[in-house]
Amino acid sequence: MLDETVAVIENRPLTGGHFLLSLRSPHQAPLVRPGQFAMLRLPGHSDVLLRRPMSIYDVKLAHPQGSGKGKGNLPEIIQLLYKIVGRGTQLMAELRPGDQTEMLAPLGHGFFEEKYLEAARQADEVLHVAGGIGIAALLMPAKSLARAGIRQRLFFGARGVQELVGTEDFVPFVGETILSTEDGSCGTPGYITRPLEAHLENHRHQRFLLLACGPWAMLEATAEMACRHGCPCLVSMENRMGCGLGVCLGCSIRVRGEGHGSYERVCTEGPVFWAKHVMWERK
Amino acid sequence: MKNQSSIGLARNQSREPETEAAFSPGLEIDLAGIHFQNPVLTASGTFGYGQEFARLIDLNKLGGIVVKGISAEPMPGNPAPRIYETEAGMLNAIGLQNVGARKFLEEKLPFLRTLKARCLVNVFGYSTENYVRCVEILNEGEGIDAYELNISCPNTRCGGMVYGSDPKLTEEVVAASKRVSRCPLFVKLSPNVTDITVFARAAEAAGADGLTLVNTFVGMAIDVETHTPRISNVTGGLSGPAIKPVAVRMVYQVCRAVKIPVIGIGGIASAEDALEFVIAGARAVQVGTANFYAPETSIRVVEGLRAYCQHHRTHFSSLVGSLRLPEDQPPASIEY
Structure with a gap:
């Protein structure tokens, strides 16, 4: 740093x-x-x-x-x-x-620190789940997984087609891109979690690793879905931050278990967390 | 942040640079029997346990580090959102999240001990006995130069605010902590009172070796779309440049009311800001919120103070309380 x-x-x-x-x-x-x-x-x-x-x-x-x-x-x-x-x-x-x-x-800790690498190696396919500007956290992981020869798919949802930015940058690295918009202007109408759910249902025999970044509600729904389907899921969290250095403690979120009380700092322990580690209480 | 090069200009422009370099600004100070290599400290809650900044600035250039408030037992803190940016400032309600006194001694203090910067530990509790307990645990550690008793955190029921808003309780908790303390005791006062000098005097009478002021101002911000408070705690402490003029005024008042040394804090982001506090009477200063957005601020303040003293051929000590008042203004009268 x-x-x-x-x-x-x-x-x-x-x-x-x-x-x-x-x-x-x-x-x-x-x-x-x-x-x-x-x-x-x-x-x-x-x-x-x-x-x-x-x-x-x-x-x-x-x-x-x-x-x-x-x-x-x-x-x-x-x-x-x-x-x-x-x-x-x-x-x-x-x-x-x-x-x-x-x-x-x-x-912060990225997606492929040693502690997460094993999950990526074991997966048949990595599913990127992006909501709106959350897409910004996923291009570098997609690139690095592509270099490792891991199969990938992008689920990207936004309010409208204008917000679906950067999809073309993912093309060289992901096998397929599934889009959704809340206003129905592009791809599946509604939230991205719908086509994601369908994909998980239709490929029950496959081992997936989910990487998600987006609004709290989308992350919560993705985490719940991953848990239900027994897929490991990593989420990149965001929060207001004062310093980014781990000293203001302004960005702490509730997590399960020990470690700095029951809060961990998005800037230092995160921004990437195991979805099951996060307490998905309403913001 | 203000441009440091604007400090100490004009009056001494004709002086030879060699002479300025040779002039000693006398930044070294003694406060409550502790020697500081300069009067610039980093404020509690804005500098972690020091180590977090080691890769960004030379910690050995600081006068002192006041570590994040420590309690006898670890504290988890408040739910998110905990901070909100406001005009020239920020609101926070962290809730005194900290590792607890024992873990501090084991994991954080050994590093702080290796530094030239003095180590001050901010202490809080939820009862007088709990403050005393925390000081007693910390007394076991080697390398703590002073305690800063936090009787002014506005964000938790147990953060000491009750002690900072009742002079009798101020006296009680300061006296009790002083009795067991192994090292000098500074008391950090709350600005959220009608007359801060009452609390300054109470702390002095109870044996405080020095005062730190001010802590944050209780504030609030509201999201007008959702009609909800911007931070989960509803209210939070306001810090940053926005509070500086009020903090300078309080330092000015308190310095006239007590004999013990005062450390000034509140929105300092440059040497010029620090000088305002010093001229108002502070013997040292703390840099707080600026550490978040400009980690090198405290080092720049040290360098700026040195440059100012050299330009004006003034020892730092002679700047303390050097405020010149208008002749028709009796010094003691402050209306607000």
């Missing part, structure tokens, strides 16, 4: 108020593991005092391979996929190429 001043390379607007922010960060990018996050600071705005936690969407080489430039094969760019939801993300959307910002990254 490093605290760096980084420069904006591009802040590309996508549909539905989403943006893809590319930051030049040659020291941090090589350290990023799938599922980790960054805390971004927008200096000079006293009304946006705290840093904003953001899933790391992807890391990229500064120059495409074969162009003869760049330092070997180490990534130098960190990409954050985000949606405007408040003042902080509104200010992020105003960042222009050449602007500087402060970033603490990479933070």
Whole structure:
């Protein structure tokens, strides 16, 4: 984890108020593991005092391979996929190429720490379950699983077709993508948990590992479904964060068993947890 | 955060840089018999147990570290959501989640002992006996330089607020803790009272070696779409730059009311902020919320204070309480 001043390379607007922010960060990018996050600071705005936690969407080489430039094969760019939801993300959307910002990254435990690897190896297929901007946490895991030759499928639901951003980025890594929208503008109408349930029902003989990121209600429903079907399920949680360093204790969530009382910090013990470890009490 | 280079300008522009470098700013201080290499500490609850920041800043450059509030037994804390950002500040209701005194001694203190920064342990309890119990456990540890008695957490029934809002109880818990304490005792006061000087005097009379002020202000934020409070505890403690002017005023008042040293805290994010507290009378300062969003703040405050003293050829000690009041303003009169 490093605290760096980084420069904006591009802040590309996508549909539905989403943006893809590319930051030049040659020291941090090589350290990023799938599922980790960054805390971004927008200096000079006293009304946006705290840093904003953001899933790391992807890391990229500064120059495409074969162009003869760049330092070997180490990534130098960190990409954050985000949606405007408040003042902080509104200010992020105003960042222009050449602007500087402060970033603490990479933070937290990712999806494929040693403790989770075994589950991925044992699965016949990994099912990614994304709700809305939760998609941002899943691209790096999909890439790394593809490299390991593990079969994958993406279930991605959002409010409308405008919010289904980034699906094309998953195409090279997942076998099939199942989409759903609440307004019925694309894919199955309704929540993504419906086609997910159908898939689990229809393939009872297969061993799945579920990786999920999205709104609390979707994660809760996915966790319940995974439990019912006996599938291991990892969830990437989000919460308001003060520091990202594990000291403010502002992001703690209720979990089962021991460890820091019955709370664990999303920033430090997470953001990835076993779904059965989380107490899915109503927010 | 404010630009540090704006500090200490103008008046001494013509001075030779060599002379400035040679001038000793006298940042080293003694408070309640403890020697600090500089007057900048990190505030309880904003700096964990120190180790969390070891990869980001040089902890050996700090004057002191006040660790997260410790109770005799571990505390789980409050349900989420626990924090909410407000204009130039934040509300928190963490609920004093901590590992407990025994685990602190075993797991956290050994690292803190290796640092040049002084180690102050923030202590709280739910009864006078419980405060005493916590101090007694902590007394077994080697390397604690002082205690900071927290009688001002607004977020739990057992967080000491009851002790911080009744002068008699303040006196009782300070006297009882002081009796058993092996090291100097600072008392962290609540600003959520009508007249903070009453509590400052009560703590002094009960034997406190110093005061820390202020803790957070009780505040509230509401989601107007759902008509629900923004944090689960309904109310929370407000901290950050938003509270600084009120904190400076309280430090000013208290420094005129007591003889024991005062550590100023409340929204400090730059050396200039720290200087306001010092000129108002604080002998040292603590950096709190700024640690969350800019972990290097306390180091910048140290460097900024040094630069200010060198520019003005002033020893730090002569800045303490150096406020110049308008001539027609009698120093003791404060209307609010």
